[in-house]
Amino acid sequence: MKKHNFSAGPCILPQEVMKKASEAVIDFEGMGLSLIEISHRSKEFIAVMEKAQSLALELLGLEGKGYKALFLQGGASTQFLNVAYNLLNTKAAYLNTGTWSSKAIKEAKLFGDIVEVASSKDANFNYIPKDYTIPGDADYFHLTSNNTIFGTQIKDFPETEVPVVADMSSDIFSRQLDFSKFGLIYAGAQKNMGPAGTVLVVIKEDILGKTQRAIPSMLDYKIHIEKESMFNTPPVFPVYVSMLTLQWLKDLGGIAAIEKRNEEKAALIYKEIDRNPLFKGFAAIEDRSVMNATFNLTDEALKGKFDAMAKEAGLSGINGHRSVGGYRASMYNALPLESVQALVDTMQQLEKEA
Ligand SMILES: *Cc1c(COP(=O)(O)O)cnc(C)c1O
Secondary structure, eight states: OOOEEOOSSSOOOOHHHHHHHHHHHHSSTTSSSOGGGSOTTSHHHHHHHHHHHHHHHHHTTOTTTTEEEEEESSHHHHHHHHHHHHHOSSEEEEEEOSHHHHHHHHHHTTTSEEEEEEEOGGGTTOSOOOOOOOOTTOSOEEEESEETTTTEEOOSOOOOSSOEEEEOTTTTTSSOOOGGGOSEEEEEGGGTTSSTTOEEEEEEGGGOSOOOSOOOGGGOHHHHHHTTTOSSOOOHHHHHHHHHHHHHHHHHTHHHHHHHHHHHHHHHHHHHHHHOTTEEESSOGGGBOSSEEEEEESSGGGHHHHHHHHHHTTEESOBOOTTTOSEEEEOOTTOOHHHHHHHHHHHHHHHHHO
16 A cells, blocks of 8 residues: 655655656666666766756746756755855854754854854744844855754745855745745755755855855865766766656646645644644644644543554654654645545544544
8 A cells, every 4th residue: 555655854756756767777768778877977867967957946936047056965964064164254144943953053163153143942943033133244144944853934034135045955846935035045855856865055156255265176066066066976866856856846837836735735734733632733833834744642642542543544754753752744745635634534533532
């Protein structure tokens, strides 16, 4: 039986993408060779890389606006230091909204002064701080747009003169935003785009070149831009699958279309969390994530029963992160509404039987 995949990451990808990807591993576009056994400098793979980059910029509405898209290695976690390495001269500002922001801050502190403009740590990161000031002399302002673990999401982005750097690992391509307000966006592929092994970095070129620091080639955005994401062997399979997912999204109607579906899914689960007396939401209502819904049982004694029912219903990956407990339903782009309905049905079944 095909399961309902609520995994937080690596996570669900479209079935048709999986099918095409598996075919390409055996025989890539009728070449009689596998995608993963041909040169990354072959014209066939260069076309894949170029397509992935242009689809990313097109979907974000950033074509012709001075941005470059790169597919690098090292995951979003390497971007925590890479951002600081390339952009931090003396001082940078960070908003601390959870585990991933905290990790980004820790890495950036190796490179200069870090001003934590606000933090929601006092409430185990169950909300997004709203009143804070971004120092005008900061080299950049860093935020995490969606907090995968705590289930909060930034809805209104601050207006500021300094370049905004966003870790969008878990909500990229899920909602419409004015992406041209960001100087740099990065996202590990494995949350909403492809398999683990590549990280998408979208950079406004004119924010680069402002630090005097000597930058090792593999960490230098300028070198990766110059070499068109082919400075060294790129992760060919994750880039190919990401390209297929982006094409799938484009064919579906782009971010506007998926945003509507994502909102329907989120509305369905949150309505049940708020209605069902056996459950309560973790995140502050106005900051609830459309991608990751976090919730707990009101009576922990029901855990064994609910877990058994969830297993029976084929619900996979709904256990909460250890730092929050309870449950987390991750509803990335490829998750169908029917899966959320199956979860809601199970919650209602528990209410009937408890
Ligand atoms: C998963 C995640 C990361 C870490 O990504 P890696 O690719 O594993 O390094 C960073 N930020 C956010 C918001 C995430 O959800």
